[in-house]
Amino acid sequence: MGYKKKNRHVGIVGVGETKFSSHREDVNQAEMIHEAVRQALDDANLTMDDVDCVVHGNMELFEMIHQPDLWHTLGSGAYGKDAFRLTTGGTTGGTLACAGDNLAASGMYDVVMAIGFEKLQEGHTTGGITNMADPLWARKLQSGALTDSAAVKLIEEFGAERARRAAMTYRIIMDKHACLNPNSHRAFGLDWDQMDDLMENSPPLIGDLRLIHMCSQSDGACVVIYASEEKAKQITDTPVWVRDHITVHREETLDLCNNYYPTDTTHRFAAEKLYERNGITNPLEYFDVFEMYDPSAWWGTDWLKEFFLLEDDDHLKLVENKEIMIDGKMPINPSGGVIAANPIGATALVRVAEAAKQIRGNAGPHQIQKPVNHALASAFGGTMWTVLTMLEKELNW
Amino acid sequence: MSTQSPDSFVIDGKLALPYQYFAGRTGSRFLTSIRDEKKIKGLKCEKCNKVFVPPRQTCERCFEDISENWVELENAGTVTGFTIIRYEEPHQPFKPPYILAQIKLDGADTSLTHIVKGVALSQMKTGIRVQAKFAKNSTSTIMDIDHFRPIKPKFELGYSYDELEIGMSASFTKTITESDVYQFAGISGDFNPMHLNEEFAKMTPFGTRIAHGALPQSLIAPVLGMKLPGLGTVIPEITVRFRKPTYFGDTVTATAEVVEFIEARRWVKLELTWTNQRDELVAEGHAIAIPPTPMG
Structure with a gap:
C-alpha cells in the first residue's frame, strides 16, 4: 500500500444537496448543479471567488453527453479556475470526496469544491453501463446493473425465511429514514404490517431481488467544499475533519477461476486497512453513524458484516433488532440511503455530505439525537469498487 | 464477427445512445418566445453589463442569478465567424455544403451558432449582416429559427x-x-x-x-x-x-x-x-x- 500520512489536515466547510426526484424538467443540467453549488457556498458563507479548484463528477455516458464538466461551467462556477473531471462509475461521488481531500491536503489549493451530479431521467443507464463490458467476452452476456448475488449468499447462509425477513426489515427502516429526509426521492411511508405483503407481492427483478429492495433512478446534485485546516478554521466554527479515506478496487472478471467473492470483498479489505492504520479496533463501537452506499436492501444487509468486520449473524441481528435505526445503537443511513435517492454521480458524495451534517448536528428532521463525533461513509461501484471516508468532529487524533 | 483478416476476428458493434434533455425553465422561455412571438430574447447581467444569448441562468463572469432579466433583441445581427461544412454525416441538418456561422445579434454580447443561407459559399465573409428566418413549423428547438439570411437592400445595385x-x-x-x-x-x-x-x-x-x-x-x-x-x-x-x-x-x-x-x-x-x-x-x-x- 502506498499510503502516506496527509500533508495537512482538511475540513469540510460547506455542503449542498438538491432535492432528489425522478424528474427535473424545470432546470437543465448546469442549472440543477448550480442549485447545489449555491447552497454549499451559502452554507460555507463563501463566494465563488473563494474557491480555488472545482472537481466535477458523474457517470460516464449516463446522460449520453461528452465532457459535461465543460459546459456545466455556467452552473458549477469553474470559469477561469483549475478544474478536473472524475468518472469512476458508482464510486464517482466517493472519488470526488477523496479528490477534494487530497487536493486541499496537497497544498496546491486551499479551497476545493467537489460536485457530483446525475440526471438519470435524461439518459439511458443501461446504454452507458453496457460500454463497460469487454466487447469480446462479456458484452453480449450481461444483464445490466442488477444482481441478486447478495440475496443468494444470505439465503444460503441463513435460510430463505430469515434472510428475506432481514432484507425487508432493512428496507422498511430505510424508508422510515427517507420519510424524515425532505430531500428523499422515494419515501413511501412503509410500515411493519406490510412486511409479508411486500416479501410476497413486490415485482421480482432477478431471483430474490424485488423492485421494493432496489434503489431508484434519480436526478440531483451534491456539493461538498473542502478547505485546508487553516482556511477551514477561518471559514467556519464547525468544520468537519476528514480523517482518512481509502479506495479498493478489484476487477472481478480477472479472477474467474474462483467462485464469486473469491477472497475478502473489497468492502472488508478496505475496512480492515482503514481501521488498522487509524487504530480502530471496534468500528461498531467507534462510529456514531454510517452513511452506506446501499444500492439494494439485500446488499445493505449483507455489507454491514463487511464494513463492521462482523462474524456469523451479528449483522442480521443488528437489522432484526432495529439497531440500525436512527435512534439505535449504530444508525445506518439516517438520510434514507441510496434506496431513497440514487443520482449516481452524486450518490456517494451525498453519503459524505450527510455524514458531515450529522457531525455538525444540523442534518434537519433526520438528525441523530445523540452526539455524533465519528462518522463513516462508503461508496460502491462496479465491478467491485469500495471507497470509505472517515469524518471526525474533533481534530484530536 | 467479420473476418477481414484470416486469423483475426473483428467484432462489429453498434450502441444506441437514446437520451432526453431537460431544457429547464430558462431555456424553455427562450424557445417559447421564438415559437410564439418570433422574438429572440437574451438574459442580461446588470452588474457585468453583458447580454447572453442563448440565455443562461447565471452570469458566467460574476455568477449572479440573472434568470429574470430578459431583454428583447433584434432578430438581426452580424456574422462574427463562420465555417463551410463540406463533408457529409448522418446527424447533419441538411446535405452539405452549408454554412455554419457565429452570429452576434444586435444588442447581445455573445454569439449564437446557426445556419446561414442565401449567400454564395465563395462570397460568404465575416461581418455580413444577417436576419433570422423563422421555421414554418415549430419543433420547440433552436431550429424554430430555420436559418439566417443576408439582409439585402430593397433594390439591387451595380458595382460601388x-x-x-x-x-x-x-x-x-x-x-x-x-x-x-x-x-x-x-x-x-x-x-x-x-x-x-x-x-x-x-x-x-x-x-x-x-x-x-x-x-x-x-x-x-x-x-x-x-x-x-x-x-x-x-x-x-x-x-x-x-x-x-x-x-x-x-x-x-x-x-x-x-x-x-x-x-x-x-x-x-x-x-x-x-x-x-x-x-x-x-x-x-x-x-x-x-x-x-x-x-x-
Whole structure:
C-alpha cells in the first residue's frame, strides 16, 4: 500500500444537496448543479471567488453527453479556475470526496469544491453501463446493473425465511429514514404490517431481488467544499475533519477461476486497512453513524458484516433488532440511503455530505439525537469498487 | 464477427445512445418566445453589463442569478465567424455544403451558432449582416429559427466605387434593323433621307441607307446603366468619335472598360468602343461614371 500520512489536515466547510426526484424538467443540467453549488457556498458563507479548484463528477455516458464538466461551467462556477473531471462509475461521488481531500491536503489549493451530479431521467443507464463490458467476452452476456448475488449468499447462509425477513426489515427502516429526509426521492411511508405483503407481492427483478429492495433512478446534485485546516478554521466554527479515506478496487472478471467473492470483498479489505492504520479496533463501537452506499436492501444487509468486520449473524441481528435505526445503537443511513435517492454521480458524495451534517448536528428532521463525533461513509461501484471516508468532529487524533 | 483478416476476428458493434434533455425553465422561455412571438430574447447581467444569448441562468463572469432579466433583441445581427461544412454525416441538418456561422445579434454580447443561407459559399465573409428566418413549423428547438439570411437592400445595385477595378469590362450586342432606324427617327425627329430613303441614299458616299450615329452609340447605355458599373449609375459625360457607318443588318457590340479612378470624386472613367461583325471599329470614346452608392 502506498499510503502516506496527509500533508495537512482538511475540513469540510460547506455542503449542498438538491432535492432528489425522478424528474427535473424545470432546470437543465448546469442549472440543477448550480442549485447545489449555491447552497454549499451559502452554507460555507463563501463566494465563488473563494474557491480555488472545482472537481466535477458523474457517470460516464449516463446522460449520453461528452465532457459535461465543460459546459456545466455556467452552473458549477469553474470559469477561469483549475478544474478536473472524475468518472469512476458508482464510486464517482466517493472519488470526488477523496479528490477534494487530497487536493486541499496537497497544498496546491486551499479551497476545493467537489460536485457530483446525475440526471438519470435524461439518459439511458443501461446504454452507458453496457460500454463497460469487454466487447469480446462479456458484452453480449450481461444483464445490466442488477444482481441478486447478495440475496443468494444470505439465503444460503441463513435460510430463505430469515434472510428475506432481514432484507425487508432493512428496507422498511430505510424508508422510515427517507420519510424524515425532505430531500428523499422515494419515501413511501412503509410500515411493519406490510412486511409479508411486500416479501410476497413486490415485482421480482432477478431471483430474490424485488423492485421494493432496489434503489431508484434519480436526478440531483451534491456539493461538498473542502478547505485546508487553516482556511477551514477561518471559514467556519464547525468544520468537519476528514480523517482518512481509502479506495479498493478489484476487477472481478480477472479472477474467474474462483467462485464469486473469491477472497475478502473489497468492502472488508478496505475496512480492515482503514481501521488498522487509524487504530480502530471496534468500528461498531467507534462510529456514531454510517452513511452506506446501499444500492439494494439485500446488499445493505449483507455489507454491514463487511464494513463492521462482523462474524456469523451479528449483522442480521443488528437489522432484526432495529439497531440500525436512527435512534439505535449504530444508525445506518439516517438520510434514507441510496434506496431513497440514487443520482449516481452524486450518490456517494451525498453519503459524505450527510455524514458531515450529522457531525455538525444540523442534518434537519433526520438528525441523530445523540452526539455524533465519528462518522463513516462508503461508496460502491462496479465491478467491485469500495471507497470509505472517515469524518471526525474533533481534530484530536 | 467479420473476418477481414484470416486469423483475426473483428467484432462489429453498434450502441444506441437514446437520451432526453431537460431544457429547464430558462431555456424553455427562450424557445417559447421564438415559437410564439418570433422574438429572440437574451438574459442580461446588470452588474457585468453583458447580454447572453442563448440565455443562461447565471452570469458566467460574476455568477449572479440573472434568470429574470430578459431583454428583447433584434432578430438581426452580424456574422462574427463562420465555417463551410463540406463533408457529409448522418446527424447533419441538411446535405452539405452549408454554412455554419457565429452570429452576434444586435444588442447581445455573445454569439449564437446557426445556419446561414442565401449567400454564395465563395462570397460568404465575416461581418455580413444577417436576419433570422423563422421555421414554418415549430419543433420547440433552436431550429424554430430555420436559418439566417443576408439582409439585402430593397433594390439591387451595380458595382460601388470600392467594388470596381481597373480592367473590368462589359458589353452589349444588338443587330440594327430597318425597324430600329424607323423608330429611332421617330424618337429623335431626325427624318434625314440618308436614313430613310434608299434612292436618295444611293447618291451619298455610303451608297445605301445607314443608321443614325446615335443609334449604335445608344447601345452603350445598357452597358453602363445595367452592367458596369450597373444599376444606380449616373453618367455625367460621354464622348464619342464615329469611325465607320452602321448599315442595316449590322450587328454592333458596345463595350465599356474601367480605365481610371477619379479618386477626388469617387467617380470612374471608362473607355468605350463600338465594333461590328466585321471587327471594324464603329466608334470610340469614353464615359465618366458615378457608381451607385448604397441607398437607405
